[in-house]
Amino acid sequence: MINNQANKLKAIVGEQREAQPRAHTKYIAITSGKGGVGKSTISANIANILSQNGFKVALLDADIGLANLDVILNVRINKNILHVLKGECALKDIIIPVNKNLVLIPGESGDEILKYSDQFIFERFFDESSMLDDLDFIIIDTGAGIGGHIQLFLEAADEVIVVTVPDPAAITDAYATIKVTSKVKSSLFMILNMVKNDKEASLIFDKIKKVARQNIGEQLELNLIGKLSEDKLVAKSIKQRTLFTNDAPSSLASMDMKKIVNHLVYKLERKVLKDGVNRSFGSFFKRLIEQF
Template structure:
């Protein structure tokens, strides 16, 4: 090797050495100084606007609550922080499906006996729940001051990416009251003719109450993808034709004996049988729901309960039915 080549080699090695010496220093400077943009975005202290999703149905017996539990867990598996709120006033059973015995419920918060943090249950399934929300019906008896105090407490639940509400079935005032302030509405039906008719009735009630936000459809307990498409296409078509509203299908769930087994064992089927067809369906629905853009006017948990109770200037007509 000639001298020039040797010098070039030495110069190259020196430059590499200098670079290696500088890299830790530069990294240290970056850590002590400005946070990289990609990290800053993840660690931002800006408050999270919680996406409120109401899961509802036109009739009972379509598997709505079971679907709510498993969908909430499936969304949590996508890296989201999820709160599942049991809003079924008549048959509050989210905790039963998960094998959980709650010590407190929202009624105690309404009465001022407990703070909202006291009734939130952290589960082993990666989601938090508020169980047995039977006390919601008592909100109608509160004074304006008590309502505002209650809503302020619920504002402390901010920080969740998603609050999913399992509403009751049917088109009663309490159900519609929970559905209308939500960012997204998931209407659950099955291939049974009565379920399809009642699902349409629910969509009609939502439209009649002035809901212009996202209405999504899930067909549960289907024997085949073809049957699921038939049901979804029918509801989408008649909603467009007679209600002039867009309904989007976000998926279906196969009928499987494994789902009934998981219900009897009081464990979610996406946990007990993660490799099942029904669990794969739930993962697909979770991705579809979360990949759609949230409502531009999303107001989070605090705003949701304000509208629910008819508090504030931004309350819409038809709100505050409780």
Template sequence: MSTNITFAIGQPLYIRMVSPQSTTYVTRILAMSMHTLTISIPYDEGRMLLWPVGTWLEVIASNPGGDYVFNAEILSRALGDVKSYIITRPQTIARYNNRHLTSGAMTRVIALTSGKGGVGKTTLAINLAIALASYGKRVFIMDVDLGTANVDVLLGLRPQWDITAVLAEEKSLLDIAIPAPGNIAVIPGGSGLQELTQMSESRFIKLIHSFNQLDGLADILLLDTGAGISRDVSNFLLAADEVVVVTTPEPHALTDAYAIIKIMHKLQCSSRKMLIVNRAETVEEAREVADKLITASHHFLHQEIKYLGSVCEDRVVRKSLKAQYPLILSHPQSAVAKDVRAIAANLLHLPVNPVNTEANRGITGFVSKLVSLFRRNSSEKILQPY
């Protein structure tokens, strides 16, 4: 493979999605800038291939010295008279390329999703974030249930700013982050704002690129997505490193969970896919439900789904919701708290033995100092949205 690459207008490129069994297509360079390439949108049997913003591509460029292969991210797309994608050039700062340049420093982006509402996804996301922090991880939870965000409400927080300030370029992602119980930080989403439910692609790009601000400062970013299979939800799933599908044993919830896995398959989502069965009566019931979904996904969609575990039905969940305080802190010895900690350990490939929270005060101090520091220095270039 060539180590030097030059590009030219009209040059053909061979591109494919970074996912197993993806097809390679031919495109051409239409325009160039210092950091991006504008390429024609490829067609497949007369059908334009509309890949979502945030999709990762493997690109092959032929040069006299040999083929040059690099990974690129779709930053934008134009659907006017000239149909085109704007992608990153080699070595440009982009989420996928950074994965290879900053080993160990990349923030792990995990999206939690469900095919329907009412499966306890947000409550699970909050307690899972705290469980992950109990293992010494620096965890941020970002509420991307756009328009109806409520993570801050469930935690009894009163944020001064939310995602709308980031989209308006008034604040950075770290400006709006606030410390929360359990040694985590919360990035509040907007609630009751219709414009958030119809986010343009340019605004979505801006939000996804703001994730870069956490690289090296947070170990894990949990995205609490909205229920259902809207365009915004699918875009977040495509942009995440990993996707956790949350379902319950009810048949309709299981059907909806399969539907969202099917949508991800159709969009050629390359994220690692995992499953949690919430509100299960028994471990055996949860395992049976998981086996059905995993088998169907493998047989019909050729998708591999990892089972992370189950969370039992427990009355302490409702008590914690009324108190606006996470159950993993209010009832740490409850069965549901133990289930959540086991899932966190599974995500981290660790035994179920969380770090003592008293010995973990440094994480709380880190979050508080980090937010304070970045608010004081928000005018510095490194904190500006990409």
């Protein structure tokens, strides 16, 4: 089953590259209403599975205030995107290779990242960003909550995934995120983390979807793209600063993650990207800064 999923993903990669010779990057923002629900761990492992299946992927650490993907990936960073926007280094100087098809774009712990718009520096940044034009995906690990800077990333992304756990406070905060984001997005994905089984995930999602339908309306399309079961291996990998999809590829959590990625790619394969949108990383960042 997993081999079939992998073959399908690799086939899709080839089809996309033949059909779209220009920049075709898809921007996927992963967010949550509450901290501590596993959002960054999920972001890193989604990116890892995508890269293992032949997609070229970047992880953008946009968790303003708590940028921590470098810790999860066990890599050392000296400079981040803020240093680039301040003109202190080039974009290529901050990009960290994680594996053959995956790189990390380090973020900044603070909202200063969106305050720099020096025209000369940004034009250079825009030119340098062409080195990322061959990416298939940029996975954006945003902060938790409904802050204004978080919403900027969610609005600019092609797709938004909301992560929550079976905790009343987390579910309430996830719904708040869904409600606010529904003003700029007509469809959202969800992942239920740390659940006992498929039944628990479905019950929680159905309740959230029912409340959303009653209060937001039919105009919002809410989809559950998967769940992650409780698994001690996940906690162990976090402590060891490794990825559970590398440590235990046949574990229940890894199998769940592969299903999530397969479902995500399947959904995106059938969606048409907005016409006329410049899909380069430079243009994406320009839209963010202009909104700030």
